[in-house]
Amino acid sequence: MEVTLLGTGDTTGTPTVGCDCETCTAARERGVERSRFSVHVRNERTDESLLIDCSPDFRHQFLTNDVALPDAALITHIHFDHVDGLGNAFRVFSDLPVYAANETDPKTGESVAEGVADRYDYLDRVTLHGRTPFESFEVCGLSVTLVPVEHPPLVCYGVVIESADAKLSVTGDTNFGIPAESRARLADPDLLLAEAIVPASMCEGHPAGGDHYDESGIPRTFATKHMTREGALALADELDASETRLVHTAHFYPADEAFEEPLAVDGERYVL
Template identity: 70%
Template sequence: MRVTLLGTGDTTGTPTVGCDCDTCTAARERGVERTRFSVHVENERVDESLLIDFSPDFRYQFLRDDVSLPDAAVITHVHFDHLDGLGNVFRVLDSLEVYAADETDPQTGKSVAETVDDDYHYLDPLTVVPTTPLEPVAICGLEVTLVPVDHPPLVCYGLRVEDPVTGAALSITGDTSYDIPEASREVLADPDLLLADGIVPADLCEYHPIGGRHEDSEGVPRTFGTKHMTREGALAMADELNADRTRLVHLAHYYPVEEAFEEPLAVDGEEYVL
């Protein structure tokens, strides 16, 4: 299982358009970037690949990293930076199955699957597959399980991708606070590689209108506001899940420049063979 991090940034990415902060300036000087979130998983045993989330930067990411077009995809939630690249399948793919959760979101009155189906009804190649969270489904020769996480006000999901032949496992927290349900943590546990949402360092919580939440025993916030984990929260989650290796993703350009490109913060184009 070959995992390529196509997009490791938050909703504006790094460098951010129109921004000349030290971190964005350093990213330009170093030739590194964090485009909007997307992960490519290739199952070399069956010569098929799975795309997790459709970044608005889809076209650029696939040209830049020269990965194979997906045979199937998973959508974790309906925020634009994870979904709006889906329109790129027009004239590019002849067919594509898109897996998305079938649970009704109280906020929208629709499931993620229904929203995708409604919003992209004009895409003939698209077949939306409603998927029940916490129940494994076979995709591209891999076992994929969607897990509910905490990203208010909309429903959102992380996922585990496991090769049933080799046992190699990738876990992705999805966009979430530290308050991931216990049943989801059990599914995500013991991965070879964990991709964890760590949008900013914990000390930046003082600048959020509602601060931080889920503090540890020393008062360090593990959640930034309500929707995302801090760096410290993501690393605590990695310890709890017993991850063999961890990369932080969905990163904002607010990281101070002296910390922004340090381990274990990911940048686009990283590749892992599990």
């Protein structure tokens, strides 16, 4: 299994458009980027590839990374920075199967699969396939499982992808309160991609503060929707991840922390 991190940033990415903060300036000076979130997973046995989330930066990501266009895609939730790249399917694909959860979101009254189908009903090249959380299914010769996480107010899912000898776990957008059954499914990965939008110190400046405090009083959730860096690292320890990369990070990291390990940047590639 070959995993390429096409997009490792949050909803605005780093550098952020129009921003000259120290972190965005440092990113430009270093020539690194964190575009909106997307992961390319290639099954080297079948030479097929699955795209996890379709970033609005789809075109740029596929022009700047040496990866094949996907044979299928999976959408974790309906926020624009994870789904709006599907518009690139126009004239690029003859057919693109897209997988998403089929359970109804009480907030929207429809599932992620239905929401994506409604938004892209004009794209006859995209075919939506609803799948039940916790029930594994095969795509591109890989076993794929959607696991519910906590990203209020919308439903959102993490992803577990397994081959005969490798396991990739992706938390998706979530706070630290991931349900126990989902944590069990995510556990023991060869590679964990854990969202870590900001360091815990940033909670002091948010109106909602933080949540899921550890025994030292450090918040593992930023406000209500996302994990802090400290929360993501605590989760990685709990899940016993062999390797962890922190993704979906914001430009609000202080410049002297923004490029420290294990924070990921676009273009990283891992062979599991």
